[in-house]
Amino acid sequence: MPWLYLAPALVVIGGLLVYPVYQLGLISFLEYTQAQVSGGEPTSFQGFGNYARLFGDEQFWQVLLATVLFAAACVVSTLAAGCALAVLLTRVRAVPRLALMLAALGAWATPAVTGSTVWLLLFDPDFGPVNRILGLGDHSWTYGRFSAFFLVLLEVVWCSFPFVMVTVYAGIRAVPTEVLEAAALDGASQWRIWRSVLAPMLRPILVIVTIQSVIWDFKVFTQIYVMTNGGGIAGQNLVLNVYAYQQAFASSQYSLGSAIGVVMLLILLAVTLVYLRLLRRQGEEL
Amino acid sequence: MKLSVRLAAVAAVLVTAACAPQTSGNSTSGKDEQSGTLRVWLFQEVNNKPKEQVVQSVVDSFEKAHEGTEVTVEYIPVETRAQRIKAAFNDPASAPDVIEYGNTDTAGYVKDGGLEDVTKDFTSWSEAKDTDPTAKQSVTVDGKIYGAPYFVGVRALYYRTDVFDQLGLDVPKSQAELIETAQRIRAAEPDLYGLVVGGAYTYGAMPFIWANGGELATGKGGSYAAAIDTPDAQKGITAYTSLFGDDNCPAAKCAGMTGNDTITAFASGKAGMAIGGDFSHQAVEAGAVKGKYAVVPLPGVEPGSIAPAFAGGNNIGVLKSTAHRTLAVDLMKRLASKQTQGELFDAMGFLPTFTDVRGQVAEREPFVKPFVQTLAADTKFVPASPAWAQIDSSLVLPTMFQEIVSGKKGVAAAAGDAAQKMDDAFGSAG
Known part of the structure; x- marks a missing residue:
């Protein structure tokens, strides 16, 4: 009875994963606001009412598009920065390597609210050092839609590249040196070694960090909420999580919020599955 | 494939065990005990000491007037008040009897089924006639009154x-x-x-x-x-x-x-x-x-x-789930009385909701004159x-x-x- 041995793990998974997701799905089909929670009004079944309301909201689609594009930009930038610095780590001496590691770990360990506030201060139009150094006067970085998204992207990359860097660095270290040496002897350039030797060997690690980044960056909340003051001028910097908070949770419309949660869950699941499928089609078992 | 079948079976067991999302039975308790402990939640202000002293003297006189009662006052942080008060509505057993709440929240709390209708008690209260109309509007939903105005901000x-x-x-x-x-x-x-x-x-x-x-x-x-x-x-x-x-x-x-x-x-x-x-x-x-x-x-x-x-400010209300309705209403009146509001102004600078008391404090403290003038001219309120x-x-x-x-x-x-x-x-x- 191997299942008996697995039972404890399955119970934990069921309790921590299946049950909450089940509740999330269930609530998204009900009318469930504070009035229902505290018994002021009876709970009623709404079918797809919450979803219809959500999909009928033009702003939802704009926010969804912005979220996907913003998350994609964040993932690409984070991976590029993380991988480049991981390669750099393998090429420098011990002291600069330690310094880079410590700096990255510092960024990693900084709480998102603190990091966001500090970045905002750095780019503050009145007191920020960045404008002073660049000679931009009192230019406001958070006023324009793209410049505000860019500022947030910088912060997101800053606080999430260390995970990619450390993981990829560990992976590179595990690659046998003979392989790299052979490539170098054959006259391969640095870029060529990365593309044809390291990247394929690091594939499983890159898959993990990519999926992790996609999930993190799709769900970004704190940075947008703090740095653009709850979604930017006229909501121009809203992403799905902040939108869900404002539309639903802040006013206790738990059912609408759950519907948004279910939509996010499905999108993330689809992205992950498609990505895994693509990798598998390329012939490599993970 | 065997794994997923078993998994599905486990999931099915869990699903049948799980019931619909929770709803608390937040109705009038039906009881009206004349003694026991009353719990009060007030907001924690930046400099709270003076407020505590004013409230303590109200509590002392209340306990003297009603034998066998005890009042415990808890000061809750303003930032997390929404969660605290929602939690109180969700769990009547551990909820307070009397709360302070922001006046823009009145209609929401009434819809949530959390606040007790005190229309009769308020209209028969001798001091209520001097309450300024906007403050009264801020405790009124659909013609019914759900609390007593505590102070106004303008x-x-x-x-x-x-x-x-x-x-x-x-x-x-x-x-x-x-x-x-x-x-x-x-x-x-x-x-x-x-x-x-x-x-x-x-x-x-x-x-x-x-x-x-x-x-x-x-x-x-x-x-x-x-x-x-x-x-x-x-x-x-x-x-x-x-x-x-x-x-x-x-x-x-x-x-x-x-x-x-x-x-x-x-x-x-x-x-x-x-x-x-x-x-x-x-x-x-x-x-x-x-x-x-x-x-x-x-x-x-x-x-x-x-x-x-805009006439902002806070109110004092009685929770629907209280088991001491009569006592709680009396405590609400004492906490929001003319005398208490006058003392609260001296202690905290909160503007009274009674027009006559407000006139008196403006004499004592010239700084509040422009605010009292504004209140006297015309104030409005957000949709209830x-x-x-x-x-x-x-x-x-x-x-x-x-x-x-x-x-x-x-x-x-x-x-x-x-x-x-x-x-x-x-x-x-x-």
Whole structure:
């Protein structure tokens, strides 16, 4: 009875994963606001009412598009920065390597609210050092839609590249040196070694960090909420999580919020599955 | 494949064990005990000691008047009040009997089924006749009364006396003069905002809408309809948004500002004028402009008139789930009585909700005069609808102002969209 041995793990998974997701799905089909929670009004079944309301909201689609594009930009930038610095780590001496590691770990360990506030201060139009150094006067970085998204992207990359860097660095270290040496002897350039030797060997690690980044960056909340003051001028910097908070949770419309949660869950699941499928089609078992 | 079958079986067991989301039976307890412990939740203020002393003397006299009773008072942080009070509604067994709550929350809490209807007790209360009408409106939903007003907060115009003297400016008497004065300050002192305004400062913008004869919404009880897109309201929106520009408060900086941001700017000496509350006094006193400013009522459209202000503040209410209704109502009256409110003003500077008490304190403390004048002129309140919480948290009005000042939309289009969103919220909240 191997299942008996697995039972404890399955119970934990069921309790921590299946049950909450089940509740999330269930609530998204009900009318469930504070009035229902505290018994002021009876709970009623709404079918797809919450979803219809959500999909009928033009702003939802704009926010969804912005979220996907913003998350994609964040993932690409984070991976590029993380991988480049991981390669750099393998090429420098011990002291600069330690310094880079410590700096990255510092960024990693900084709480998102603190990091966001500090970045905002750095780019503050009145007191920020960045404008002073660049000679931009009192230019406001958070006023324009793209410049505000860019500022947030910088912060997101800053606080999430260390995970990619450390993981990829560990992976590179595990690659046998003979392989790299052979490539170098054959006259391969640095870029060529990365593309044809390291990247394929690091594939499983890159898959993990990519999926992790996609999930993190799709769900970004704190940075947008703090740095653009709850979604930017006229909501121009809203992403799905902040939108869900404002539309639903802040006013206790738990059912609408759950519907948004279910939509996010499905999108993330689809992205992950498609990505895994693509990798598998390329012939490599993970 | 075997694995997924088993997994499904486990999941199925869990699913059948799981019931529908929780709903608490929040109804009147039916009991009305005449002794025992009463629990009270009040808000924790920045400097809470004086408030505690005032409340303690009320509690002492209450316990003396009702033998066999005990009152425990808990001070809850303002930032997490929403969660605490929601939790109290969800779990009547550990809920308090009497709470302090923000007056814009009244309609929402009533819809949640948390507050007890005290209409009869309030109308038969001898002191209630002196309650100012807007404060009374802030405890009223659908003609029923759900608490006693505790204090009011109102905003007026702070201005820099040194800047006005230096530039030879007069205190503005009308809205047109206000805007002109703001531009003259900015022109003469490019480092200062003339009148610092914020795109997210809804309560600072409302007086402009009301002064021009506009309304946020019209109607009574459950059936509100947005009025933010009427011609009068649009005139007010145009006046307020005209203040965002390089000639007063550049949109790039001011569009994102909140009320607190504008007060911070004024207190640190970066603005010639600001719209601040009686509750902003301490923050401004602690800033660089201490001793260099004065306060007057915010002018209306007609020269010499006062723009209607938003009457914020808190109320004291009794929870529906209380097992000591009679006692709780008596405690509510004592906490919100004329005497307590007078003492609370001396201790904390909170403006009383009784017109006569307010007149007396204005004699003693000249600083509050412009605020009392504003309250006496005309004050307004946000729609007493549970939808207001949703309109507020989904930033409908800040979005409207920001769309206009950033040039994304014209006044008519932005106001029309805001009205649409408000009507949606009124419709869905019922």
